[in-house]
Amino acid sequence: HxxxxxxxxxRPHRYSIFEQASIVEGLLRHLGLHRYGINLVSHDYGDTVAQELLHRYEHNRTGSILIKSLCLSNGGFAPLANAERFLxxxxxxxxxxxxxxxxxxxxxxxxxxxxxxxxxxxxxxxxxxxxxxxxxxxxxxxxxxxxxxxLQYINQRKKHRERWVGALKATSVPLHLIYGPLDPVNPHPEFLQLYKKVLPASTVSVLDDHISHYPQLEDPTGFLNAYLSFIDSF
Incomplete structure (x- = not known):
């Protein structure tokens, strides 16, 4: 289309975080994985999709996937007041x-x-x-x-902040953040301070200070080691 x-x-179609979450659920059902606990790893746009999946999981919505853990990376899980100037x-x-x-x-x-x-x-x-x-x-x-x-997902994050940030705050699912601190979109230290304030129970891995918005591409070894350490912790 x-x-x-x-x-x-x-234009015949408008993209939304809700639709993307439903696509993930549909794919997992198609693969026969919806009956198993899933360890989610997300980045940027995917962070918000993961938050919607987490909300559905916590509220036992029909068709929701079983989430064992969630690892976020650089992305606006909660809108920062001045972050848009860095887009x-x-x-x-x-x-x-x-x-x-x-x-x-x-x-x-x-x-x-x-x-x-x-x-x-x-x-x-x-x-x-x-x-x-x-x-x-x-x-x-x-x-x-x-x-x-x-890009309307940015506006959706603001509109549904209570739903998606609330899902992170209320969950008992293990949470982790892998963060590249040189990121101009999610700037240090403001982003990390907000994350720790909102989600004090979550663990955090901060990569080297020259790693920016795409830690999984910029430091794949460091990213993988941080993720494996998180998975091995529970």
Whole structure:
């Protein structure tokens, strides 16, 4: 259906965190894994999807998956007051105004790689080939034309903050955060202070100070070791 999004007008679909959570549940049912306890690992957009899955699990909604643990990484689990100024994509995309479809159609590899590079650490930048792979993935089925629709998750985080932050605060599921402290989107120390204040029972792994928004890509060994230590702790 993405091919029908010409110019962003008459778009037949709107993306939402609720839908993404339902897709995860549907996939696990299809794979026959919904009967088993799942260890969730999430990042950025996926953090909020995981929060919705956790809310459903805690409220015993029909079809919800069984969650054994949740490991979050860099992402806005709770909106920071000033974090939006760090977003690499224009504010107008998030606002979904009339200019958003024009900007998405003008997006090219140069602006994409420049914006993405801003949220990687200076010593952990993707290679040119990796940038092209990411760009090819974004362009598949005209995916770049729905960036503004996908970015509505930022507004959804604010609207449903009580539901999604509340799920984290109320759960007895083991929680962990793996954090790259150089992240301009979730800046240190404000992000970490808020996380510890809201979720004092959660454990935290802070990676080296040159690791930024994509710790799983920038320091895969450190990320894996931190995750395995968390899994082995319960």
């Amino acid at each position: 993405w091919g029908l999004c010409f110019g962003g007008f008459g 690499p994509l224009p504010q107008v995309l998030k606002d979904g105004g009339l200019l958003a479809p024009i900007i998405t159609r003008l997006m090219n590899f140069f602006f994409f790689s420049r914006g993405l590079g801003a949220v990687f650490g200076p010593y952990t930048q993707p290679s040119q080939a990796e940038y092209w792979d990411m760009w090819a993935a974004v362009r598949t089925n005209d995916g770049h034309l729905v960036v503004d629709s996908i």
